[in-house]
Amino acid sequence: MPNEIRVRFAPSPTGYLHIGGVRTALYNWLFARQNAGKFILRIEDTDLNRSTAEAIRWILDGLDWMGLDWDEGPFVQTERLDLYNEHIDRLLASGKAYRCFCTPAELDAMRKKALAQNLPLKYDGRCRNLKEGERSGEHTLRFKAPQDGQIVIDDLIRGSVTFDQTQMDDLIIRRSDGSPTYNLTVVVDDALMGVTHVIRGEDHLSNTPRQVQLYEAFGYLVPKFGHMSLILGPDREKLSKRHGAASISEFMEMGYLPEALVNYLVRLGWSHGDQEIFSLEEVLEHWRLEDVGKSPAVFDHQKLEWLNGQWMKRVPSGEIARRLIPFLEKTGVVDQAPDLEWLEKLVLTLRERSLTLVEMAGKADFYFKELPYEAEPAQKFLTTDIEPLMEKAGEFLETVDPFDHETLYSKTKDWLETRGLKLKVLAQPLRVALTFRKDSPGLFEVMEVLGKEKTLKRIARAREWIRNQ
């Protein structure tokens, strides 16, 4: 399949999966799926000092959670070192690479000097034309970068971008410890894996011309590039940990839904009419890489939260119930796995008023166990005045059958009306009695989920509390 579209996501396993990386993965995945292409996962771990197996796990888990499945890989670069060495040898043999004996200290001094004189920070190429044996010892390998002409990149998102080769320095392709560096490994891998479209963050744009030089040096076909704008923090700098949550695991822990995150991330720099809510299927149908905007976007937690609230109501309640369990366990109110069917009913009462799973779990506690009354509403609503009516209400509720919210609502209303009372007078006291606080789901929904027995028990407990005041 020579015309097959092949894209890749190539994170380095040096920490949590950044939300910007998730967006990159998403765009690549979408592009592959829309074009019946292949989505390749590659782990770029050539920085031995910073890469960890744990981070690889986080990446895989994050993609899995987002529902982004890959077709090939994960390939791991440290397992492909022979390939890189072979390519480096080729450059050496054709005179396109050379040994550089400059020490880190020497290079650092060069940089400092250039900075002080306001000159471009560029390696001066002093080892470029060394005579055999002129210097020896520990050395790196540098690519002999072409020094004239221009490189024009026809970027899928940005349009035509031109770079002058004059200011491109000879980048290091092999460290003194013998390991290959990023710019070499990406090019070798992308070429060997047949990657046709490189979709990545704008922070890689200035790397692109150097990579193009390498493609040309190897005689490989240059892929198409698409550089997406970055996600910014409120201060308009690249989003990072210091702006708060920036990694996908944090969003998972905060009780966000992958549906909402996908929706939010895809709307950063892209739109389709006035539509705000997109399922993955809808995104697949409407999203186009070439419609993606060029300007960077500030990450807006509040809008994500709103979107998540929308998805809390859209994802099937049984599914929400299932995902809620770990969050309930974390709150410590549940000791054993709750019945899923019952949990789903509970979810139905809470989904309209919960922006995240964390919030929902927090609001669900009263369903599981009796809690101390919140001081202020207890004082205000659990009064000796109301106690007799609560007693009567308890007696009346015992007779209601079936014990579902519709029946409860209409019968309670009728019962109160025959006594010339409005629901309002009883609603808040009952709410405090049943939920121990002033805000809760609808009173009768609460009763239904609680069941007759617990409902009556809690009313009795409230009356006792009043009498003890």
Added chain:
RNA sequence: GGCCCCAUCGUCUAACGGUUAGGACGCCAGCCUCUCACGUUGGUAAUACGGGUUCGAAUCCCGUUGGGGUCACCA
């Protein structure tokens, strides 16, 4: 500092060169209501600046300003 990218409400974004510059989040107010939410109605708020091109510019061109990215033996 060199190179590169970017520029519409606070934020995310719409607007074949002709619109009262639209929508969404947020915020404010009203409505709905057993509380809180949800929902709903209305309000708030933007084309960075200066030159061109054109009958006509948010839109095309140039410049200025501002912001960002990148210049590692990181990726």
